[in-house]
Amino acid sequence: MDSIRALVVRGSRNVFTVRGETGGTDTAELECRIKGKILKEMEGYYNPLAPGDRVRIDVDPLQPRRGRILGVEKRRNFLTRFNQKGQRSQILGANLDMMLCVTSPLAPPFRPRFLDRLLVQAEIACIKPVIICNKYDLYLGEDPDTEERLEDFCRIGYEVLRVSAKTGMGMDRLRLLGAGKTSILLGQSGVGKSSLINALNPVLHIKTGALSEKYNRGNHTTTLSQLIELPPFPGVLNPTYIIDTPGIRRMVPDGIKAEELILYMKEFAGLAGLCTYGLSCSHRSEPGCKIMEAVAAGEIHESRYESFLRITDELAVL
Numbered sequence: 001m002d003s004i005r006a007l008v009v010r011g012s013r014n015v016f017t018v019r020g021e022t023g024g025t026d027t028a029e030l031e032c033r034i035k036g037k038i039l040k041e042m043e044g045y046y047n048p049l050a051p052g053d054r055v056r057i058d059v060d061p062l063q064p065r066r067g068r069i070l071g072v073e074k075r076r077n078f079l080t081r082f083n084q085k086g087q088r089s090q091i092l093g094a095n096l097d098m099m100l101c102v103t104s105p106l107a108p109p110f111r112p113r114f115l116d117r118l119l120v121q122a123e124i125a126c127i128k129p130v131i132i133c134n135k136y137d138l139y140l141g142e143d144p145d146t147e148e149r150l151e152d153f154c155r156i157g158y159e160v161l162r163v164s165a166k167t168g169m170g171m172d173r174l175r176l177l178g179a180g181k182t183s184i185l186l187g188q189s190g191v192g193k194s195s196l197i198n199a200l201n202p203v204l205h206i207k208t209g210a211l212s213e214k215y216n217r218g219n220h221t222t223t224l225s226q227l228i229e230l231p232p233f234p235g236v237l238n239p240t241y242i243i244d245t246p247g248i249r250r251m252v253p254d255g256i257k258a259e260e261l262i263l264y265m266k267e268f269a270g271l272a273g274l275c276t277y278g279l280s281c282s283h284r285s286e287p288g289c290k291i292m293e294a295v296a297a298g299e300i301h302e303s304r305y306e307s308f309l310r311i312t313d314e315l316a317v318l
């Protein structure tokens, strides 16, 4: 029996829902179990496969909606985070063109340091990040700090979109950016990741959740990552996919050593090795430290420097 190529939509442990990409099963969803040996290839990871993975499956001749995953195709790239519960790298998505780092100005409050962490992980994985400030309808300008930080992210070279899933503001730009690509949404619970997908495809009704009054935080409405196909974009042949993920409370950068962090923060990277003490500089107190000079000159935002120090400390004890 011939095997077919399929795209992983969602799953956990060793049962995954996939969509056939070749043969008569095109786009039909199948439930598949992993054949033992490919689990071995993924040893050391918290999860063996993630949405966006391309796999080969064979279909059960007696149950056409069921199959077996025989192997996984080499990934073009993949995004991970350090899963503290499992003490291992967790694969969030594979074969990605864009990482949408979602935040909100209010409810939950804006957290630029959390964004710094998402951006570091995007740089590690070599996936283009875009900052999405959703719920912009709630931003009334009382908090100039939020705007100042968003503008600084722009200054250092990141695209920032101010959008509202509720009013539709900025959604055309987001639709255009993602057309024909595979994107993943990441952010804290309650920032509106699932709502953004619903706004991009009004036919969908993914579950979204109200904020808990008590904590003004999201309640983890989405519990399982899944890949969703969005309507075709006029003139774009490739399908458009977006991966919804559960809210992340903490983001611990994964896959680098403390001393490598400098290379994964955009406006720091060019200064690596230039301090008087070269690569051994801790960038905390040494004379002739180019990072500290850049902070003093306003070329590195103090808040980004603070993130740099904290993440360095965390990576040092991992």
Ligand SMILES: Nc1nc2c(ncn2[C@@H]2O[C@H](COP(=O)(O)OP(=O)(O)OP(=O)(O)O)[C@@H](O)[C@H]2O)c(=O)[nH]1
Residues within 6 Å of the ligand: 134, 135, 136, 137, 138, 163, 164, 165, 166, 167, 187, 188, 189, 190, 191, 192, 193, 194, 195, 196, 207, 208, 209, 210, 211, 218, 219, 220, 221, 222, 223, 245, 246, 247, 248
């Ligand atoms: N005012 C306003 N509310 C929004 C907007 N987008 C989402 N919300 C509301 O914010 C709440 C949380 O939205 P969700 O889409 O469930 O958030 P999420 O990021 O998917 O949360 P998790 O699945 O828990 O990670 C819901 O009550 C939404 O209606 C927006 O643009 N403006």
Ligand SMILES: [Mg+2]
Residues within 6 Å of the ligand: 193, 194, 195, 207, 208, 221, 222, 244, 245, 246, 247
């Ligand atoms: Mg959600």
Ligand SMILES: [Zn+2]
Residues within 6 Å of the ligand: 275, 281, 282, 283, 284, 286, 288, 289, 290, 291, 292
């Ligand atoms: Zn230094």
